[in-house]
Structures are given as C-alpha cells and as structure tokens.
Amino acid sequence: xxxxxxxxxxxxxxxxxxxxxxxxxxxxxxxxxxxxxxxxxxxxxxxxxxxxxxxxxxxxxxxxxxxxxxxxxxxxxxxxxxxxxxxxxxxxxxxxxxxxxxxxxxxxxxxxxxxxxxxxxxxxxxxxxxxxxxxxxxxxxxxxxxxxxxxxxxxxxxxxxxxxxxxxxxxxxxxxxxxxxxxxxxxxxxxxxxxxxxxxxxxxxxxxxxxxxxxxxxxxxxxxxxxxxxxxxxxxxxxxxxxxxxxxxxxxxxxxxxxxxxxxxxxxxxxxxxxxxxxxxxxxxxxxxxxxxxxxxxxxxxxxxxxxxxxxxxxxxxxxxxxxxxxxxxxxxxxxxxxxxxxxxxxxxxxxxxxxxxxxxxxxxx
Ligand code: NAD
Ligand code: DAU
Numbered sequence: 001x002x003x004x005x006x007x008x009x010x011x012x013x014x015x016x017x018x019x020x021x022x023x024x025x026x027x028x029x030x031x032x033x034x035x036x037x038x039x040x041x042x043x044x045x046x047x048x049x050x051x052x053x054x055x056x057x058x059x060x061x062x063x064x065x066x067x068x069x070x071x072x073x074x075x076x077x078x079x080x081x082x083x084x085x086x087x088x089x090x091x092x093x094x095x096x097x098x099x100x101x102x103x104x105x106x107x108x109x110x111x112x113x114x115x116x117x118x119x120x121x122x123x124x125x126x127x128x129x130x131x132x133x134x135x136x137x138x139x140x141x142x143x144x145x146x147x148x149x150x151x152x153x154x155x156x157x158x159x160x161x162x163x164x165x166x167x168x169x170x171x172x173x174x175x176x177x178x179x180x181x182x183x184x185x186x187x188x189x190x191x192x193x194x195x196x197x198x199x200x201x202x203x204x205x206x207x208x209x210x211x212x213x214x215x216x217x218x219x220x221x222x223x224x225x226x227x228x229x230x231x232x233x234x235x236x237x238x239x240x241x242x243x244x245x246x247x248x249x250x251x252x253x254x255x256x257x258x259x260x261x262x263x264x265x266x267x268x269x270x271x272x273x274x275x276x277x278x279x280x281x282x283x284x285x286x287x288x289x290x291x292x293x294x295x296x297x298x299x300x301x302x303x304x305x306x307x308x309x310x311x312x313x314x315x316x317x318x319x320x321x322x323x324x325x326x327x328x329x330x331x332x333x334x335x336x337x338x339x340x341x342x343x344x345x346x347x348x349x350x351x352x353x354x355x356x357x358x359x360x361x362x363x364x365x366x
Pocket of ligand 1: 053072198200202203
C-alpha cells in the first residue's frame with residue numbers, strides 16, 4: 001500500500017510515519033488480530049519543512065527503502081499533482097498544517113494559506129490522481145483535524161462527539177473548520193472516499209517546544225519561570241501521540257468513507273494541574289537544586305479568546321473500529337519528561353535557532 005503522508009516531519013505526522021514504517025507496524029497488530037491482509041507499506045512524506053519540521057523525528061525510519069520525502073508546499077497544486085502522478089498513492093493521510101493557536105493570533109495568513117488553500121489543493125490532487133488511475137472507490141483520504149473546531153465547553157457540558165456543531169473561535173480553529181468542510185464537500189460532490197478525525201490535545205516525544213507541555217518541561221529543566229495563561233483553570237483532554245498515530249492508521253484501514261471519528265484520551269486536566277505535575281516529575285528526575293519547581297509558576301496575561309475546556313467522547317471509534325487509548329496520562333507525561341531529558345540533541349538546536357521560548361499570541365496589532 002502506498003501512502004502519501006503530509007506533514008510527516010511534524011509532531012504527529014512523524015509519529016504516523018514511524019508507526020507505519022517502524023518495528024511496531026500496524027502489520028504486526030493485524031497479524032495478532034488475524035484481520036486485514038498484511039501488505040507492505042511505502043510512504044511518501046510531503047512536507048514543506050517549515051519552522052515546525054525536524055528530520056530527526058523520522059531518523060529511525062528514514063533509511064528505509066520504503067520512505068521518501070518530497071519538500072513540497074501543499075498549496076502548490078501543480079507540484080502536488082506531479083508528485084502524486086510519480087508516486088501513485090493508494091491513500092493520503094493529511095496532517096500538514098500550521099498548528100499553533102498563539103501563532104495564528106499573531107499571523108493568521110499562513111493558516112489560511114496552508115490549512116484552507118493547501119487542503120483544497122490536496123483534495124484536488126488526490127481526486128485527479130484517483131480518477132486518472134480509475135481507483136476512486138478504493139482510494140482513501142484521511143483528514144486529521146482537531147477538537148478545537150467545536151469551540152469551547154462549559155464545565156458542566158457533555159464532551160464533544162461527532163454530532164457536535166462547529167463553533168471555531170480562533171484563527172487556527174476557523175482554518176481547520178474550513179478544511180473539514182472542504183473535505184466533506186469533496187466526498188459528497190466528487191465521491192472522494194474521505195474520513196475525518198477530530199482529536200484532542202496530543203503530547204509526547206518530538207513535540208515542538210512552543211506548545212504547553214514541552215515548553216514547560218524545558219523551562220522547568222532550565223529553572224526558568226513557567227508562564228501559565230490566566231489562572232491556569234482551562235481544561236484540555238490529553239492523548240499520547242503514539243495512541244493518536246494508531247487511531248489515524250486505524251481510521252485509514254477500517255474507517256467508513258464519509259464518516260467522522262472523534263479521538264480523545266479521556267484525560268481532562270486543568271493547565272495548572274499539568275504544569276504542577278511536570279514540576280514534580282522534573283524535581284523527581286533532577287532533584288530540586290533550583291528549589292521546588294512549582295515556585296517557578298507565574299500567572300501571565302491570558303490568551304485572547306482562550307477556549308475554556310475541550311473534552312472528547314471517543315465511543316464511536318472505540319466501538320466501531322476497535323481503537324482504545326493505551327497510555328495513561330501521568331505515565332505518558334513521565335515518559336515524555338524522560339524523553340526530553342534523554343534527547344537534548346533534538347530540542348537544543350530548536351531553542352537556539354528557531355524559537356527561544358518567548359511569549360506568542362498576545363494580539364498586539366503590528
Ligand atoms: P506540527 O506543527 O508539529 O507539524 C506540521 C508539519 O506540517 C510540519 O512538519 C510542517 O513543516 C508541515 N507543513 C506546514 N505547512 C505546510 C505546507 N504548506 N506544505 C507542506 N507541509 C507543511 O503539527 P502537529 O501538531 O503535528 O499537527 C498535525 C496535524 O494534526 C495538524 O493538522 C493539526 O491541526 C492536527 N492536530 C493536532 C493536535 C495537537 O495536539 N498537536 C491535535 C489534533 C489535531
Ligand atoms: O485540542 C487540539 C489542539 O491542541 C490542536 O489542534 C493544536 O494544534 C494544538 O496546538 C493544541 O492547541 P492548544 O491551544 O490547546 O495547545 P497549547 O499547547 O498551545 O496550549 C495548551 C493550553 O495551555 C492552552 O489552554 C493554553 C495554555 N498555555 C499554553 C502555553 C504555550 C499556557 O498556559 N502557557 C503557555 O505558555
């Protein structure tokens with residue numbers, strides 16, 4: 001099976017590529033379950049290589065003859081169509097995106113270009129390629145989206161599921177919502193077999209240090225102040241990235257075209273709770289030579305339009321496709337802290353060359 005993975009040098013995309021080509025492949029799982037035919041997988045990683053991309057995140061599989069990277073902008077339709085005609089994919093897993101809410105507040109343009117226009121160009125390229133080879137029915141287009149398209153929950157609201165109405169509130173979530181609508185339209189109008197996943201917050205190895213968990217780990221390690229937005233009472237539902245990678249590949253192999261699957265970790269935590277747990281875990285690993293790291297926490301100006309709470313009911317993908325999250329949050333967080341301590345080679349150059357941990361997304365007009 002030939003799969004074009006977009007955004008495969010990013011956080012989740014690289015986990016998908018490692019899952020598809022690494023030693024714990026879905027082929028192994030299927031052998032155990034005695035389901036789906038076992039077939040070799042070949043991956044074309046379509047990644048423009050933005051600030052968020054790291055080749056080190058796929059180093060464990062990059063030497064495989066079944067792995068290729070093409071540095072293409074998904075908003076460049078003709079380059080995409082040429083690459084698809086050469087590779088002849090059976091499926092697309094679409095993860096390429098501008099992904100950071102704070103950056104979308106500072107500069108929404110790139111979010112519209114990549115997340116909206118890029119998704120449109122990718123849909124067109126997939127459709128033309130599937131039609132050209134007369135494989136439209138067997139083709140699959142998996143669109144990896146976010147729970148943020150559903151807006152913000154109150155503390156007593158039921159979690160989001162596949163029936164929740166769209167209500168995006170940030171430039172990032174608006175661009176992702178638009179992309180979801182285009183994907184559905186290509187299924188209804190052109191018969192492209194699309195599947196959408198809407199997932200909650202991911203964490204784990206190779207997470208770019210602009211996001212809450214890696215940023216707090218690296219600042220805690222350095223003994224620097226830990227900036228918590230508002231009062232730290234916003235709630236996110238955390239999922240270990242490798243569990244998400246399995247969910248995406250499960251949706252590709254077993255999902256029904258035209259369907260949407262909500263994916264979550266069933267691990268709601270306030271931001272303050274997450275940051276305090278990180279402090280305790282770093283103290284336990286490194287000792288408290290800088291004092292109790294909880295004392296580094298500083299409450300800072302809130303994110304504009306900060307969504308209060310996200311939570312996902314993932315019963316549908318669990319019951320219909322047999323996916324379940326396997327890694328419990330505190331354990332996954334401890335593994336993540338350990339991974340950052342062991343892999344300075346990966347994150348140190350990012351801090352010195354790309355992003356030094358400064359505050360983003362305060363909506364100051366430039
Ligand atoms: P990321 O920012 O870590 O990686 C994005 C990757 O896409 C990078 O490698 C980048 O180079 C590439 N890319 C960006 N613009 C491109 C373009 N125009 N053409 C080609 N490649 C381009 O993102 P992530 O956190 O891994 O998120 C991946 C996907 O999953 C996104 O679509 C995001 O909306 C979705 N998602 C993320 C989370 C999360 O918690 N991180 C949760 C749910 C859904
Ligand atoms: O819910 C899924 C989404 O999760 C994905 O679609 C996005 O791509 C991903 O970035 C993530 O969005 P969030 O905005 O929830 O993630 P972030 O790590 O930026 O922030 C998590 C929470 O932590 C949020 O409530 C804001 C807060 N925060 C963040 C940073 C960077 C802080 O309090 N301090 C910080 O320094």
